[in-house]
Structures are given as C-alpha cells and as structure tokens.
Amino acid sequence: MAVELKKLISGIIIVLAVFSGVIIKWQFDKDFITLYREGNIIAKEKWIVESERTYFNLDSWYDKNVKCPKIESLGGYKTATRCYYPPDYFEQLSRSLINTKIDFINLTDEFIVRKSSPNYKYGTRGAYAGFVIESFTFNNEVESEEEFPKEYIVNWDPKDTRNYKLVWRIENLKSLSDKWISGIITEDFPCSYGFGNVKIDFKDECNKLEKVELNSDTNKVYFYFKKQRGEQTFDIDFVDPIQDDDKLTLLEIKEGDITKFCKRKIVKEDVYGYTTKERDVYGTCIYYLNQTICSDEPINKSCYINTTERKIGCVIGKESYQSYEVIGIKDIQICDKVVGYKINNKIINFSKCGINCMRNNDIVSCDMCPDEDGVSDANCDGILQSGESGFKVDISKLNWYNLKIKADSVKFTKLRDCVVK
Secondary structure (H helix, E strand, O other), rough: OOOOEEEEEOOOOOEEEEEOOOOEEEEEEEEEEEEEEOEEEEEEEEEEEEEEEEEEEOOOOOHHHHHHHHHHHHOOOOOOOOOEEEEEEEEOEOOOOOOOOEEEOOOOOOEEEEEEEEEEEOOOOOEEEEEEEEEEEOOOOOOOOHHHHEEEEEEEEOOOOOOEEEEEEOOOOHHHHHHOOOOEEEOOOOOEEEEEEEEEEHHHHHHEEEEEEEEEOEEEEEEEEEOOOOOEEEEOOOEOOOOOOOHHHHEEEEEEEEEEEEEEEEEEEEEEEEEEEEEEEEEEEEEEEEEEEEOOOOOOOOOOEEEEEEEEEEEEEEEEEEEEEEEEEEEEEEEEEEEEEEOOOEEEEEEHHHEEEEOOOOOOEEEOOOOOOOOOOOOOOOOOOOOOOOOEEEEOOOOHOOEEEOOOOOOOOOHHEEEEO
C-alpha cells in the first residue's frame, strides 16, 4: 500500500494510507500530532517538559511579596536574598508554538516527519531550555497498520545540567472507560496499552516510567517519566493496530527473558501511609472541695469552712502523633490468566488456536482445549500430562513455529496458525 504525504500551505503535514478500504491518517501541526481513522480522531498527543527548580533571587517586589509566599506555602523557604523551592519541585516549561518546526526528510524507501518543539527555560520568552524532537519514520510502501509508522522516536536534549521530567499527554482516546479504570498507577506498569483503535507499546522504555494517570471521564492518559539529567530518548510503538480485541486487552509482563500475556484484571489495594493526628494528654488535676460545717445545728452560729483536696485523672492538653494507616485505595493490574507468550518477537495467542501452554526456558509445552462440542482428552491447564493431546516445541530450533500439530479437536496443522505477530 502506497503512503501519501501532503504539506499544506499552513505548514501542517498529513500522512495517510488506506488499509482494506479504511483510511488511516496522521496530521502534524504545531500544537498536537493527531491520528485519524476514517475521518474520526482516535488520539492526539503532545509532550510536556517539567524542569526541576531549586531557588530564585528576590530581585523585585513581586518576587518578595507574591511569588515567594506561594512557594513557602508549598513547603519552600526564603533567606535575605533567595527564595528556595521545596525538595524535588518541578515546574512545567512553556512551549514556543510559533517557533515549532515541522518538516520531512525523503530517503530511499522511506521518509521521516519531524516535529521540533522549543521549550523556554523560564517563562514565555528568552532562552530555550531545549527542544522536544518527535520523529516518525514511514515506509513508502506499507502492508500493515502496525507498521504505520514504522518507527516513533522522541528526543529531549537540554542545554543545561538540571533534572527534567517528560510527560506524554494523549487525548481523545476511545473506549478508555471500557477497558481501564481511572486512577494513577505507580508500580507494576504495563508495557503495552490498548485504547480502542490505538496501541501503545513502550518496549524497552517501560522502566523509565514513573507513573501513569488515566481519566476515563475525559478520555485522557498521561505518562510521566522519571527525572533525568542530560539527553533523554524514547523508542515507542504508537499505531492504529490490526483489530484484535483479545490482543488489545492483554497485559504484558516481563519475567527475565520471558514475556507473557495475560488477561487483565483490576483489583483494589489499600495504600498505607503516615498521617498527623491529635490526641488527648492525660494527667492529674487537683480540685478543692469547700464544705460548711456547723457544730450547733440547726442554729448554725458556730460554723466554719472545711477544705478538702481531691486528685483525679483528667485531660491536661493535646499532642500530635504520626499514625500509620490506610490513606487511600489504588487500582492494581494483575494477571488473571496467561493467554500467550512472546517468543523471538512472535506472539502466540492461545485462544486463537485452542491451546494452553507453559514455557520452561526454551521448551514450550501445550495441551489442547476442548472444541465447540467440548471434546478433548486434555484439560486445557497448560500442563501437558501423559495421555493428553498436546505437544512440546523447542523454540531454540529454527522455524519452530512450523511444527505440525496433530489433534482432532483443532482446525489447524501448524503452530504458526497461533502466531499473531
């Protein structure tokens, strides 16, 4: 399929291709990069840069009386000449949209569309802290949506040695509420995500993530990357994939050199932390009881006051203390059931061909699942036992996926029929 590139008078670049009658289009403008399917927006994205701040000089009335008090309210402090930010404080930089450049480079069998977005070091004018450069590589001829683009590389190369955090903001996603629960993920990150007609795979960049924020109400996802000094580069799959609902909803888990795919399950988990509370401080209170005693009742002319001291336990004040307790609830994504493995960049989808497998180093053992009539002499638990229909394959062998499978309960003859990538 030929890929078409257009550059409009406004400077916008459009790259489109047709797959089985479906038009997929990328649009590059100064604010967003937008992905269309059949004329409908299915994703639009931009990168935000946050810079670590340590202090600023108190050079003006505004700095002393407006700006610094705000910083102090966040946990900062000031000296006679400087205002210091709280520890690990980051501030979003401003992009210069008017100076953002979009161009393309023609190569032999491919071309690269590149967007370069300058970010101001301070405020909305003056020197730049650096440029976010997004590079999309497209083949001139492409067969699959998953190769459109062929490659997506993001680069940030700052001009100073401060720590920077990058945030990838993706909006206008579809089916976010169907497959994801809103919340913030701070550990056990999936390395691949499927949102309707959009697939995102961080591949080897997954360990650079700090947190993921999902909002199904606004159909937005924000990916926050860890702080780093110097150059940062990200190689990400960002495509409109071949439609395979089972594949889109899978959770990818890496365990050493083994990558497995699971049906995703969201569970709630308590979040513990310290909170400051107040409690009563108890001590001894002294009370004096005065009684009038008369020796000539009922005339009561010979009377005196008798004072009795009483000591009792009472609250004498308050004190603060740290309580370790549940402070919230977070969503955790876990593996509900293993449904596939990635082997030599090929994904074996068990449900695609009626098997269940387990991998032990280079040996993959599979037993057969019942057919539509419930017929099978195996129990489909992934453990191949004596008397069960199934097979073992050594994936270190060349062309392992051409293994012939002999079983009446399945309608294929070679393992490659299970391979979806």
